[in-house]
Amino acid sequence: MQESLERDLIDTVNPITASWNFLSDTYHRLGSPREFYTISRYTTPIFGILFLTLSLIGTYFGLFVAPADYQQGDSFRILFVHVPVAWMSMFIYIVMATAGAIGLIWRIKMAFVVTICSAPIGAAFTALALLTGSIWGKPIWGTYWVWDARLTSELILLFLYFGIMAVYYAFEERKVAEKATALLSVVGVVIIPIIHYSVEWWSSLHQGATVFAEGGPKMPAEMLLPLAFMAVGFMFFYGYALFLSMQNRVLENEHKSRWVREMVIRQGKNNELVRFFLHGRLRLRGLDLLGFNIIGASRICDFS
């Protein structure tokens, strides 16, 4: 009786404990640059494939299946890009500031890497949100730009991203630069609620909350579904771009450590070194254009 009760208890607790252990183990492994590098080499392509699949499905349904808006006609379809991109611009900031706070409080190296690598991606999403918004604004509002609360605060967010990137580059010592960047991103977090509530606080040309409105979304399912696909797809794109950029930075930061050297030598033996660099460069060129990414691989070349 006693035994079976204990067994029952273990049986019910086990899956939870096991999954908790797995999560906490993964979390701690991600805290180490080397482990992160190994894990992310497998997860990054998955993120990329998920992004492509979801966003292609979302694009198809958004362009061909969703009905035209009764007021805005077909021009509303830019919503499927504009809204997820604008969400991401704020979401990335929150991730960046949270990682910065984690890094400052618990002194975790990888958290700073998340902060620094998120900034250019977030800035790109913010710029894209402003761009798609103004393209949408022309036929509907009759103007590309108005000095309105939502637009202005989104523009402030863009400048904040630029400031955070500028701080990182201003310091010569990397550890100080990382901490200063993290601190500024935490300070700047006050701007997020201002952007989020700007449409409610001030009378604005920009439409109010439609999806996360009180009493459920004010949108038919045929429009909501592609939007959800696009939003989740972009989330995976962020994961993909972030991990690529982080891998790069980890290699650069750790280029003197043993595991990086050993890896390069190992890959050189298999005659994959050249392929690795070419491939790495090719993959990273897109992010490189954003001006934040320094090719870690080129540093590795110096000693090999």
Added chain:
Amino acid sequence: MFRNTSSLIQPLVFFIIIALLFPFSLPAEGELLQRIGGGVIWVSAVLATMLSLESMFHSDYQDGTLEQMLIHPRSLPLAMLGKALAHWTATGLLLTLFSPLLCVTFNIPSEQIWVLFAGPLLGTPSLSLIGATGAALTVTLRRGGVLIAIVILPLYIPILIFGAGMLTQTAQGLEVASQLYALAAILALSITLAPFAIAGALRVTIN
């Protein structure tokens, strides 16, 4: 700061000159100046505050006072609150006292002048407090001035919007209470949070 009178006068003179550049560069129509006057005074106040930020921690950093403050058992955020408020009395308060005078040169009607007194009075302490965070972040850098501007100006924009918005509201005969409440809320937040951010920034940048 009070020992050196030039650091007291420089921001003030800068403030007045910047504000007076606008009448020179724009068509001298009374009505136009009247409409843009409030915004011009606010922008000048923001620029003058920013200019004085670079020297805020500079001499303390040079002679090692700042390091002593960092290792002193006394609460660092509290000391930084005092530092920021001292900075405000030397810049923001002076600018506030002089802004009604500038209103006269912009032909702003006398019944609206109190708006350009009350607004800066509530807004400029936040400018000093938020600005001190930027100054603390960049104190160790040789050319921190431009970086302070890039870092701090985005955070100043909300204050600027509420402050300058008050004048357009009164010009249309509307209430300005909501803007004053917003400025007061920003001030309450920055008094309570900024000292910790300043202290954190100093601990990060100074080893």
